[in-house]
Amino acid sequence: MPKEPEARKAGANHGQQDNSDEAQIRSRLKRIKRQVLVLSGKGGVGKSTVAANLAVSLVLAGKRVGLLDIDIHGPSIPKILNLEARKVRSEGSEIMPIEVMPNFKVMSIGFLLPSRDDAVIWRGPMKYQMIKQFIKDVQWGDLDFLIVDSPPGTGDEPLSVIQLLGKADGAVIVTTPQEVALADVRKGISFCRSLGLPVLGVLENMSGFVCPKCGERTDIFKSGGGEEMACRMEVPFLGMIPIDAEVVRACDLGIPIVRSGENQSKTAKAFGPATRALLDLDENC
Numbered sequence: 183m184p185k186e187p188e189a190r191k192a193g194a195n196h197g198q199q200d201n202s203d204e205a206q207i208r209s210r211l212k213r214i215k216r217q218v219l220v221l222s223g224k225g226g227v228g229k230s231t232v233a234a235n236l237a238v239s240l241v242l243a244g245k246r247v248g249l250l251d252i253d254i255h256g257p258s259i260p261k262i263l264n265l266e267a268r269k270v271r272s273e274g275s276e277i278m279p280i281e282v283m284p285n286f287k288v289m290s291i292g293f294l295l296p297s298r299d300d301a302v303i304w305r306g307p308m309k310y311q312m313i314k315q316f317i318k319d320v321q322w323g324d325l326d327f328l329i330v331d332s333p334p335g336t337g338d339e340p341l342s343v344i345q346l347l348g349k350a351d352g353a354v355i356v357t358t359p360q361e362v363a364l365a366d367v368r369k370g371i372s373f374c375r376s377l378g379l380p381v382l383g384v385l386e387n388m389s390g391f392v393c394p395k396c397g398e399r400t401d402i403f404k405s406g407g408g409e410e411m412a413c414r415m416e417v418p419f420l421g422m423i424p425i426d427a428e429v430v431r432a433c434d435l436g437i438p439i440v441r442s443g444e445n446q447s448k449t450a451k452a453f454g455p456a457t458r459a460l461l462d463l464d465e466n467c
């Protein structure tokens with residue numbers, strides 16, 4: 183056991199380290215105008231797909247965007263953006279994000295894992311440290327938006343990132359129309375409210391299936407549940423994205439649907455209201 187003065191010195195060093203980390207985080211965040219989290223109550227609802235498509239939509243609207251994937255247990259951004267073979271490099275104490283295209287920088291825990299099949303078994307404090315490093319040490323530069331793809335639920339990771347960002351601008355909550363996902367989303371809204379994080383709106387994904395052959399729409403799950411729930415919980419509704427094989431194909435190719443093809447499909451256009459809600463944040467500076 184360290185003697186009393188040594189223990190006090192170690193404590194003081196820790197305190198100094200925390201203060202210097204805090205100062206570095208603040209100076210990084212000063213250069214990022216808007217910070218938005220993409221959350222979902224449960225996995226598999228298309229949260230990462232939405233995060234990637236919103237990020238690309240903002241780039242297409244002329245914004246400088248960073249996309250941070252902290253979905254430790256299932257980082258899918260490298261796959262969605264076809265970046266799986268890419269490695270991040272560091273310069274001094276800084277980690278360089280991957281520049282996918284001009285004005286679009288991406289950082290994902292997936293870049294740091296030796297193999298996509300590796301399981302990540304980390305306890306809360308380790309996750310906190312990793313998320314802290316992604317904000318403190320990644321050279322984001324000047325950004326209009328940092329979009330954070332958070333793991334599903336209301337656990338350590340969203341809590342850590344909300345605390346570290348300090349004053350994020352808000353959260354987009356992704357859900358599917360089924361009741362179970364909606365119950366989870368209500369929890370997500372309460373979680374944001376209890377942390378003082380504004381809910382920018384609810385986006386209903388996988389809402390109805392439009393047949394690519396005949397164009398007929400079938401509501402495989404119940405449709406419109408997200409809108410009803412958003413209305414009841416008094417948060418904005420950001421629209422419905424249909425189940426579309428093109429979304430999967432685009433993801434497999436690593437090209438989000440919002441930028442695949444000159445003429446945007448109906449599905450790509452369905453990201454419009456959510457993109458608009460984020461752009462409004464920037465315009466209301």
Ligand code: ADP
Pocket residue numbers: 222224225226227228229230231232258387388389423424425426427429430433
């Ligand atoms: P999450 O981040 O919520 O776990 P993902 O974004 O990884 O979910 O999506 C899960 C799967 O669903 C992926 O294979 C993705 O291509 C697919 N997907 C997401 N949204 C749609 C959609 N609107 N239509 C069809 N497939 C979709």
